[in-house]
Amino acid sequence: MNTPAIISVSDYLGLVNHALRTIPHEGMVIEGEVVEFKVSQGKWVNFDLKDERAEAKISCFMTVFALNVPVQSGMRVQVTGTSKVFERFGKFTLNVTAITLVGEGALQKAYLALKEQLRSEGMFESSRKRNIPRFPERIGLITSSEAAAYGDFLRILQNRWGGVRVIHAPVTVQGKDAVQEILGAFTQLNALPLENRPEVIVLTRGGGSLEDLHAFNSEAVVRAVFQSAIPVVVGVGHERDESLCDFVADVRASTPSNAAERVVPDRREIDVHLAVSVDRLADRIDDEIQEKSRAIDRAIRAVDAFLERCSRMVSECERVLKSVDPREVLKRGYALVRSRGKILHSSRAVAPGDHVQIQLGDGTLNAQVAFNAVQEALL
Protein backbone atom coordinates (compact mmCIF):
# COMPACT_ATOMS: atom_id res chain seq x y z
CA MET A 1 0.00 0.00 0.00
CA ASN A 2 1.37 3.34 -1.00
CA THR A 3 1.91 5.91 1.65
CA PRO A 4 -0.46 8.80 0.99
CA ALA A 5 1.16 12.12 0.19
CA ILE A 6 0.75 14.54 2.99
CA ILE A 7 0.23 18.12 1.88
CA SER A 8 -0.73 21.25 3.71
CA VAL A 9 -4.17 22.80 3.63
CA SER A 10 -2.93 25.77 1.67
CA ASP A 11 -1.15 23.53 -0.83
CA TYR A 12 -4.34 21.59 -1.28
CA LEU A 13 -6.33 24.78 -1.82
CA GLY A 14 -3.66 25.75 -4.32
CA LEU A 15 -4.47 22.56 -6.24
CA VAL A 16 -8.18 23.27 -6.05
CA ASN A 17 -7.69 26.82 -7.32
CA HIS A 18 -5.48 25.51 -10.08
CA ALA A 19 -8.30 23.20 -11.11
CA LEU A 20 -10.84 26.03 -10.87
CA ARG A 21 -8.76 28.14 -13.23
CA THR A 22 -9.31 25.54 -15.92
CA ILE A 23 -13.03 26.39 -15.99
CA PRO A 24 -13.44 28.63 -19.01
CA HIS A 25 -14.83 32.04 -18.16
CA GLU A 26 -14.82 33.55 -21.62
CA GLY A 27 -18.01 33.05 -23.57
CA MET A 28 -20.00 31.97 -20.55
CA VAL A 29 -22.33 33.93 -18.32
CA ILE A 30 -24.01 32.68 -15.19
CA GLU A 31 -27.59 33.74 -14.76
CA GLY A 32 -29.32 33.87 -11.43
CA GLU A 33 -31.06 36.02 -8.86
CA VAL A 34 -29.22 38.41 -6.61
CA VAL A 35 -29.78 37.88 -2.89
CA GLU A 36 -28.11 39.46 0.15
CA PHE A 37 -26.66 42.34 -1.85
CA LYS A 38 -24.24 44.33 0.31
CA VAL A 39 -21.69 47.09 -0.27
CA SER A 40 -18.98 47.49 2.37
CA GLN A 41 -16.68 50.45 2.91
CA GLY A 42 -18.07 51.94 -0.29
CA LYS A 43 -15.71 49.70 -2.23
CA TRP A 44 -16.53 46.01 -1.95
CA VAL A 45 -19.68 44.36 -3.20
CA ASN A 46 -20.89 41.01 -1.92
CA PHE A 47 -23.97 39.11 -2.91
CA ASP A 48 -25.17 35.60 -3.49
CA LEU A 49 -26.25 34.42 -6.89
CA LYS A 50 -29.14 32.03 -6.43
CA ASP A 51 -30.45 29.40 -8.74
CA GLU A 52 -34.20 29.50 -9.33
CA ARG A 53 -34.81 25.81 -9.45
CA ALA A 54 -32.56 24.43 -6.78
CA GLU A 55 -31.44 25.79 -3.47
CA ALA A 56 -28.02 26.43 -5.00
CA LYS A 57 -26.06 29.60 -4.60
CA ILE A 58 -22.65 31.08 -5.31
CA SER A 59 -21.00 33.74 -3.16
CA CYS A 60 -20.07 36.57 -5.42
CA PHE A 61 -17.57 39.35 -4.88
CA MET A 62 -16.82 42.41 -6.96
CA THR A 63 -15.65 46.00 -6.68
CA VAL A 64 -17.98 48.98 -6.79
CA PHE A 65 -15.92 50.17 -9.71
CA ALA A 66 -16.90 47.19 -11.84
CA LEU A 67 -20.54 47.64 -10.88
CA ASN A 68 -21.93 49.76 -13.69
CA VAL A 69 -25.62 49.11 -13.17
CA PRO A 70 -27.65 49.62 -10.02
CA VAL A 71 -28.17 46.17 -8.59
CA GLN A 72 -30.57 45.29 -5.83
CA SER A 73 -31.53 42.04 -4.16
CA GLY A 74 -34.20 40.26 -6.12
CA MET A 75 -32.94 41.26 -9.57
CA ARG A 76 -32.12 38.73 -12.25
CA VAL A 77 -28.61 39.21 -13.53
CA GLN A 78 -26.00 37.63 -15.72
CA VAL A 79 -22.44 37.66 -14.45
CA THR A 80 -19.04 36.68 -15.75
CA GLY A 81 -16.04 36.05 -13.57
CA THR A 82 -13.52 33.59 -12.24
CA SER A 83 -13.98 31.39 -9.22
CA LYS A 84 -11.59 30.80 -6.41
CA VAL A 85 -11.43 29.39 -2.93
CA PHE A 86 -10.00 32.06 -0.68
CA GLU A 87 -7.31 30.40 1.41
CA ARG A 88 -7.87 32.62 4.37
CA PHE A 89 -11.60 31.94 4.67
CA GLY A 90 -11.82 28.60 2.90
CA LYS A 91 -14.76 30.02 1.04
CA PHE A 92 -15.66 29.40 -2.57
CA THR A 93 -16.23 32.76 -4.27
CA LEU A 94 -16.98 33.97 -7.75
CA ASN A 95 -14.94 37.05 -8.52
CA VAL A 96 -17.35 38.99 -10.75
CA THR A 97 -15.86 41.04 -13.56
CA ALA A 98 -19.07 42.06 -15.31
CA ILE A 99 -22.71 42.11 -14.43
CA THR A 100 -25.74 42.90 -16.57
CA LEU A 101 -29.41 43.06 -15.69
CA VAL A 102 -31.81 40.66 -17.32
CA GLY A 103 -35.38 41.35 -18.40
CA GLU A 104 -37.56 44.49 -18.54
CA GLY A 105 -38.59 44.06 -14.90
CA ALA A 106 -35.04 44.21 -13.61
CA LEU A 107 -34.16 47.06 -15.96
CA GLN A 108 -37.22 49.01 -14.90
CA LYS A 109 -36.39 48.48 -11.24
CA ALA A 110 -32.80 49.53 -11.81
CA TYR A 111 -33.95 52.53 -13.81
CA LEU A 112 -36.22 53.73 -11.04
CA ALA A 113 -33.59 53.14 -8.37
CA LEU A 114 -30.99 55.14 -10.29
CA LYS A 115 -33.51 57.87 -11.05
CA GLU A 116 -34.28 58.21 -7.37
CA GLN A 117 -30.61 58.25 -6.44
CA LEU A 118 -29.74 60.94 -8.99
CA ARG A 119 -32.75 62.98 -7.96
CA SER A 120 -31.66 62.82 -4.33
CA GLU A 121 -28.24 64.13 -5.41
CA GLY A 122 -30.01 67.20 -6.85
CA MET A 123 -28.99 66.44 -10.40
CA PHE A 124 -32.46 67.10 -11.77
CA GLU A 125 -32.96 70.43 -9.97
CA SER A 126 -34.35 73.09 -12.22
CA SER A 127 -32.16 75.68 -10.49
CA ARG A 128 -29.05 74.18 -12.04
CA LYS A 129 -30.36 74.21 -15.57
CA ARG A 130 -28.45 76.61 -17.77
CA ASN A 131 -29.79 78.79 -20.52
CA ILE A 132 -28.74 78.01 -24.03
CA PRO A 133 -27.70 80.88 -26.28
CA ARG A 134 -30.54 82.32 -28.36
CA PHE A 135 -28.53 82.33 -31.58
CA PRO A 136 -25.91 79.60 -31.36
CA GLU A 137 -23.26 79.61 -34.08
CA ARG A 138 -21.73 76.26 -33.20
CA ILE A 139 -23.78 73.26 -32.14
CA GLY A 140 -22.29 69.97 -30.98
CA LEU A 141 -24.33 67.00 -32.12
CA ILE A 142 -23.92 63.63 -30.45
CA THR A 143 -25.80 60.95 -32.31
CA SER A 144 -25.34 58.15 -34.79
CA SER A 145 -24.80 59.18 -38.40
CA GLU A 146 -26.95 56.29 -39.54
CA ALA A 147 -29.94 57.08 -37.35
CA ALA A 148 -33.06 58.86 -38.57
CA ALA A 149 -32.45 61.23 -35.65
CA TYR A 150 -29.38 62.63 -37.39
CA GLY A 151 -31.27 63.44 -40.59
CA ASP A 152 -34.33 64.76 -38.75
CA PHE A 153 -32.25 67.07 -36.62
CA LEU A 154 -30.28 68.53 -39.52
CA ARG A 155 -33.37 68.90 -41.69
CA ILE A 156 -35.35 70.84 -39.08
CA LEU A 157 -32.26 72.89 -38.21
CA GLN A 158 -31.89 73.83 -41.87
CA ASN A 159 -35.58 74.72 -42.15
CA ARG A 160 -35.39 77.06 -39.21
CA TRP A 161 -32.00 78.70 -39.23
CA GLY A 162 -28.83 79.12 -41.26
CA GLY A 163 -25.15 79.80 -40.90
CA VAL A 164 -24.72 77.32 -38.05
CA ARG A 165 -21.70 75.09 -37.81
CA VAL A 166 -22.72 71.64 -36.58
CA ILE A 167 -19.89 69.71 -34.99
CA HIS A 168 -21.00 66.14 -35.19
CA ALA A 169 -19.51 63.57 -32.85
CA PRO A 170 -20.63 60.26 -34.34
CA VAL A 171 -21.47 57.59 -31.77
CA THR A 172 -23.42 54.40 -31.64
CA VAL A 173 -26.48 55.06 -29.53
CA GLN A 174 -27.12 51.52 -28.40
CA GLY A 175 -25.15 48.38 -27.88
CA LYS A 176 -22.12 47.70 -25.78
CA ASP A 177 -19.97 50.57 -27.03
CA ALA A 178 -22.64 53.24 -26.82
CA VAL A 179 -21.84 54.48 -23.30
CA GLN A 180 -18.10 54.74 -23.90
CA GLU A 181 -18.62 56.47 -27.22
CA ILE A 182 -21.06 59.00 -25.82
CA LEU A 183 -18.72 59.73 -22.90
CA GLY A 184 -15.89 60.14 -25.39
CA ALA A 185 -17.98 62.55 -27.46
CA PHE A 186 -18.72 64.74 -24.42
CA THR A 187 -15.03 64.84 -23.56
CA GLN A 188 -14.07 65.61 -27.14
CA LEU A 189 -16.57 68.44 -27.59
CA ASN A 190 -15.78 69.99 -24.23
CA ALA A 191 -12.06 69.87 -25.02
CA LEU A 192 -12.26 71.65 -28.36
CA PRO A 193 -10.39 74.98 -28.57
CA LEU A 194 -12.61 77.88 -27.63
CA GLU A 195 -13.12 79.15 -31.18
CA ASN A 196 -14.38 75.73 -32.28
CA ARG A 197 -16.13 74.70 -29.11
CA PRO A 198 -19.88 74.37 -29.51
CA GLU A 199 -22.02 76.73 -27.47
CA VAL A 200 -24.59 74.01 -26.94
CA ILE A 201 -24.54 70.22 -27.26
CA VAL A 202 -27.46 68.19 -28.57
CA LEU A 203 -27.59 64.56 -27.51
CA THR A 204 -30.27 62.78 -29.44
CA ARG A 205 -31.60 59.49 -30.77
CA GLY A 206 -34.87 57.98 -31.82
CA GLY A 207 -37.16 56.12 -29.47
CA GLY A 208 -36.80 52.57 -28.30
CA SER A 209 -37.33 50.07 -25.53
CA LEU A 210 -35.79 50.46 -22.11
CA GLU A 211 -33.01 48.16 -23.26
CA ASP A 212 -32.41 50.24 -26.39
CA LEU A 213 -32.22 53.39 -24.30
CA HIS A 214 -29.70 51.78 -21.97
CA ALA A 215 -26.92 54.26 -22.78
CA PHE A 216 -29.21 57.23 -22.14
CA ASN A 217 -30.09 55.76 -18.76
CA SER A 218 -26.54 54.91 -17.81
CA GLU A 219 -25.26 56.67 -14.75
CA ALA A 220 -21.99 57.56 -16.47
CA VAL A 221 -23.74 59.29 -19.38
CA VAL A 222 -26.13 61.11 -17.03
CA ARG A 223 -23.13 62.37 -15.06
CA ALA A 224 -21.37 63.40 -18.27
CA VAL A 225 -24.42 65.49 -19.24
CA PHE A 226 -24.43 66.98 -15.75
CA GLN A 227 -20.74 67.76 -15.81
CA SER A 228 -20.51 69.08 -19.35
CA ALA A 229 -19.26 72.67 -19.27
CA ILE A 230 -21.34 73.27 -22.39
CA PRO A 231 -25.11 73.28 -21.84
CA VAL A 232 -26.86 70.19 -23.15
CA VAL A 233 -30.15 69.65 -24.95
CA VAL A 234 -31.33 66.04 -24.81
CA GLY A 235 -33.92 64.76 -27.24
CA VAL A 236 -34.62 61.07 -27.03
CA GLY A 237 -37.19 59.08 -28.85
CA HIS A 238 -40.79 59.92 -29.39
CA GLU A 239 -43.00 62.01 -27.19
CA ARG A 240 -43.73 59.25 -24.73
CA ASP A 241 -40.19 58.06 -24.18
CA GLU A 242 -38.19 59.26 -21.27
CA SER A 243 -34.61 58.71 -20.24
CA LEU A 244 -32.55 59.78 -17.27
CA CYS A 245 -30.58 62.06 -19.57
CA ASP A 246 -33.81 63.98 -20.19
CA PHE A 247 -34.07 64.86 -16.53
CA VAL A 248 -30.50 66.04 -16.16
CA ALA A 249 -30.42 67.97 -19.45
CA ASP A 250 -30.42 71.76 -19.40
CA VAL A 251 -33.18 71.64 -21.99
CA ARG A 252 -35.34 68.60 -22.57
CA ALA A 253 -36.64 68.08 -26.06
CA SER A 254 -39.20 65.43 -26.88
CA THR A 255 -37.73 64.24 -30.20
CA PRO A 256 -34.68 64.87 -32.39
CA SER A 257 -36.77 67.31 -34.46
CA ASN A 258 -37.92 69.07 -31.34
CA ALA A 259 -34.27 69.32 -30.24
CA ALA A 260 -33.59 71.33 -33.42
CA GLU A 261 -36.60 73.51 -32.64
CA ARG A 262 -35.37 74.15 -29.12
CA VAL A 263 -31.84 74.96 -30.12
CA VAL A 264 -32.33 77.57 -32.86
CA PRO A 265 -35.03 80.17 -33.49
CA ASP A 266 -37.16 80.20 -36.61
CA ARG A 267 -35.80 82.67 -39.17
CA ARG A 268 -39.35 83.66 -40.18
CA GLU A 269 -40.16 84.74 -36.64
CA ILE A 270 -36.94 86.69 -36.37
CA ASP A 271 -37.62 88.28 -39.74
CA VAL A 272 -40.98 89.52 -38.51
CA HIS A 273 -39.43 90.62 -35.25
CA LEU A 274 -36.83 92.68 -37.13
CA ALA A 275 -39.48 94.33 -39.29
CA VAL A 276 -41.53 95.19 -36.20
CA SER A 277 -38.44 96.56 -34.43
CA VAL A 278 -37.56 98.82 -37.34
CA ASP A 279 -41.16 100.04 -37.56
CA ARG A 280 -41.17 100.79 -33.88
CA LEU A 281 -37.93 102.73 -34.15
CA ALA A 282 -39.28 104.67 -37.12
CA ASP A 283 -42.52 105.40 -35.24
CA ARG A 284 -40.63 106.63 -32.24
CA ILE A 285 -38.41 108.90 -34.34
CA ASP A 286 -41.47 110.12 -36.20
CA ASP A 287 -43.32 110.84 -32.96
CA GLU A 288 -40.30 112.65 -31.71
CA ILE A 289 -40.00 114.75 -34.85
CA GLN A 290 -43.72 115.56 -34.68
CA GLU A 291 -43.43 116.53 -31.08
CA LYS A 292 -40.38 118.69 -31.72
CA SER A 293 -42.01 120.40 -34.68
CA ARG A 294 -45.07 121.09 -32.56
CA ALA A 295 -42.75 122.60 -29.97
CA ILE A 296 -41.08 124.70 -32.65
CA ASP A 297 -44.50 125.89 -33.88
CA ARG A 298 -45.45 126.81 -30.36
CA ALA A 299 -42.19 128.72 -29.97
CA ILE A 300 -42.74 130.57 -33.25
CA ARG A 301 -46.23 131.51 -32.18
CA ALA A 302 -44.94 132.72 -28.84
CA VAL A 303 -42.26 134.84 -30.52
CA ASP A 304 -44.83 136.26 -32.94
CA ALA A 305 -47.09 137.21 -30.09
CA PHE A 306 -44.19 138.82 -28.27
CA LEU A 307 -43.20 140.85 -31.31
CA GLU A 308 -46.79 141.90 -31.80
CA ARG A 309 -46.93 143.05 -28.21
CA CYS A 310 -43.67 144.96 -28.60
CA SER A 311 -44.88 146.63 -31.75
CA ARG A 312 -48.02 147.74 -30.01
CA MET A 313 -45.96 149.17 -27.17
CA VAL A 314 -43.71 151.04 -29.61
CA SER A 315 -46.72 152.58 -31.37
CA GLU A 316 -48.11 153.70 -28.04
CA CYS A 317 -44.79 155.25 -27.07
CA GLU A 318 -44.64 156.95 -30.41
CA ARG A 319 -48.07 158.42 -29.88
CA VAL A 320 -47.12 159.70 -26.44
CA LEU A 321 -43.83 161.07 -27.68
CA LYS A 322 -45.53 162.79 -30.56
CA SER A 323 -47.91 164.45 -28.19
CA VAL A 324 -45.06 165.99 -26.26
CA ASP A 325 -42.85 166.78 -29.23
CA PRO A 326 -41.63 170.43 -28.74
CA ARG A 327 -41.50 170.90 -32.51
CA GLU A 328 -45.27 170.67 -32.57
CA VAL A 329 -45.38 173.49 -30.02
CA LEU A 330 -42.92 175.59 -32.04
CA LYS A 331 -45.13 175.14 -35.09
CA ARG A 332 -47.88 176.88 -33.13
CA GLY A 333 -45.72 180.08 -32.86
CA TYR A 334 -43.62 179.44 -29.83
CA ALA A 335 -39.81 179.75 -29.89
CA LEU A 336 -36.90 178.22 -28.04
CA VAL A 337 -34.09 180.63 -27.25
CA ARG A 338 -30.62 179.25 -26.67
CA SER A 339 -27.55 181.02 -25.52
CA ARG A 340 -24.26 179.19 -25.82
CA GLY A 341 -26.13 176.05 -26.71
CA LYS A 342 -28.30 176.11 -23.56
CA ILE A 343 -31.98 176.93 -23.47
CA LEU A 344 -32.66 180.30 -21.85
CA HIS A 345 -35.11 180.18 -18.98
CA SER A 346 -34.67 183.80 -17.86
CA SER A 347 -34.30 187.13 -19.68
CA ARG A 348 -31.77 188.04 -17.10
CA ALA A 349 -29.48 185.30 -18.17
CA VAL A 350 -28.30 187.39 -21.10
CA ALA A 351 -27.07 190.92 -21.43
CA PRO A 352 -27.51 193.34 -24.30
CA GLY A 353 -25.11 192.48 -27.08
CA ASP A 354 -25.19 188.72 -26.34
CA HIS A 355 -25.81 186.42 -29.24
CA VAL A 356 -28.75 184.09 -28.97
CA GLN A 357 -30.30 181.44 -31.25
CA ILE A 358 -34.02 181.51 -31.64
CA GLN A 359 -35.52 178.26 -32.83
CA LEU A 360 -38.89 178.57 -34.53
CA GLY A 361 -41.14 175.90 -36.02
CA ASP A 362 -39.48 176.08 -39.42
CA GLY A 363 -35.90 177.24 -38.66
CA THR A 364 -33.48 179.08 -36.43
CA LEU A 365 -32.56 182.76 -36.21
CA ASN A 366 -29.24 184.00 -34.92
CA ALA A 367 -30.00 187.26 -33.03
CA GLN A 368 -28.34 189.83 -30.81
CA VAL A 369 -29.98 191.04 -27.61
CA ALA A 370 -30.80 194.78 -27.88
CA PHE A 371 -32.03 195.32 -24.31
CA ASN A 372 -33.51 193.47 -21.35
CA ALA A 373 -36.89 194.25 -19.96
CA VAL A 374 -38.69 192.56 -17.11
CA GLN A 375 -41.42 190.50 -18.65
CA GLU A 376 -44.77 192.00 -18.65
CA ALA A 377 -47.83 190.44 -20.00
CA LEU A 378 -46.87 188.03 -22.74
CA LEU A 379 -49.92 188.33 -24.81
Place this chain on the structure above:
Amino acid sequence: MPKKQSFAEAFEELETITEWFETQNVDLDEGVKKFERGLELAKFLKEKLADVENTVMTLKKKFTEI
Protein backbone atom coordinates in the same frame (compact mmCIF):
# COMPACT_ATOMS: atom_id res chain seq x y z
CA MET B 1 -20.23 98.02 -38.51
CA PRO B 2 -17.44 95.94 -37.00
CA LYS B 3 -16.91 92.90 -39.21
CA LYS B 4 -16.71 90.44 -36.40
CA GLN B 5 -20.06 91.23 -34.87
CA SER B 6 -22.06 88.03 -34.51
CA PHE B 7 -25.77 87.70 -35.09
CA ALA B 8 -26.34 87.47 -31.36
CA GLU B 9 -24.33 90.63 -30.64
CA ALA B 10 -26.02 92.63 -33.39
CA PHE B 11 -29.44 91.42 -32.29
CA GLU B 12 -28.72 92.37 -28.71
CA GLU B 13 -27.55 95.82 -29.77
CA LEU B 14 -30.75 96.34 -31.75
CA GLU B 15 -32.81 95.25 -28.75
CA THR B 16 -30.92 97.73 -26.58
CA ILE B 17 -31.64 100.52 -29.05
CA THR B 18 -35.33 99.59 -29.21
CA GLU B 19 -35.46 99.56 -25.43
CA TRP B 20 -33.68 102.93 -25.27
CA PHE B 21 -36.33 104.42 -27.51
CA GLU B 22 -39.05 103.02 -25.34
CA THR B 23 -37.73 104.05 -21.95
CA GLN B 24 -35.95 107.36 -22.56
CA ASN B 25 -37.02 110.87 -23.32
CA VAL B 26 -35.57 110.82 -26.74
CA ASP B 27 -33.05 113.46 -27.58
CA LEU B 28 -33.54 114.00 -31.28
CA ASP B 29 -29.87 114.22 -32.24
CA GLU B 30 -29.01 111.07 -30.34
CA GLY B 31 -32.28 109.47 -31.43
CA VAL B 32 -31.49 109.97 -35.10
CA LYS B 33 -28.02 108.53 -34.61
CA LYS B 34 -29.43 105.52 -32.81
CA PHE B 35 -32.17 105.13 -35.39
CA GLU B 36 -29.61 105.04 -38.18
CA ARG B 37 -27.60 102.50 -36.25
CA GLY B 38 -30.77 100.47 -35.72
CA LEU B 39 -31.46 100.43 -39.45
CA GLU B 40 -27.90 99.38 -40.15
CA LEU B 41 -28.18 96.54 -37.63
CA ALA B 42 -31.51 95.40 -39.01
CA LYS B 43 -30.03 95.30 -42.50
CA PHE B 44 -27.04 93.30 -41.29
CA LEU B 45 -29.31 90.87 -39.42
CA LYS B 46 -31.56 90.42 -42.42
CA GLU B 47 -28.55 89.62 -44.56
CA LYS B 48 -27.43 87.12 -41.95
CA LEU B 49 -30.88 85.54 -41.97
CA ALA B 50 -30.49 84.94 -45.65
CA ASP B 51 -27.32 82.99 -44.86
CA VAL B 52 -29.13 79.73 -45.44
CA GLU B 53 -26.58 76.97 -45.34
CA ASN B 54 -25.60 75.12 -42.21
CA THR B 55 -22.36 73.18 -42.33
CA VAL B 56 -21.57 69.88 -40.69
CA MET B 57 -18.12 68.95 -39.50
CA THR B 58 -17.77 65.38 -38.32
CA LEU B 59 -15.28 64.57 -35.59
CA LYS B 60 -13.31 61.36 -35.55
CA LYS B 61 -14.59 58.80 -33.12
CA LYS B 62 -12.58 58.69 -29.96
CA PHE B 63 -13.04 56.40 -27.00
CA THR B 64 -12.36 57.67 -23.55
CA GLU B 65 -10.03 55.59 -21.54
CA ILE B 66 -11.37 54.62 -18.16
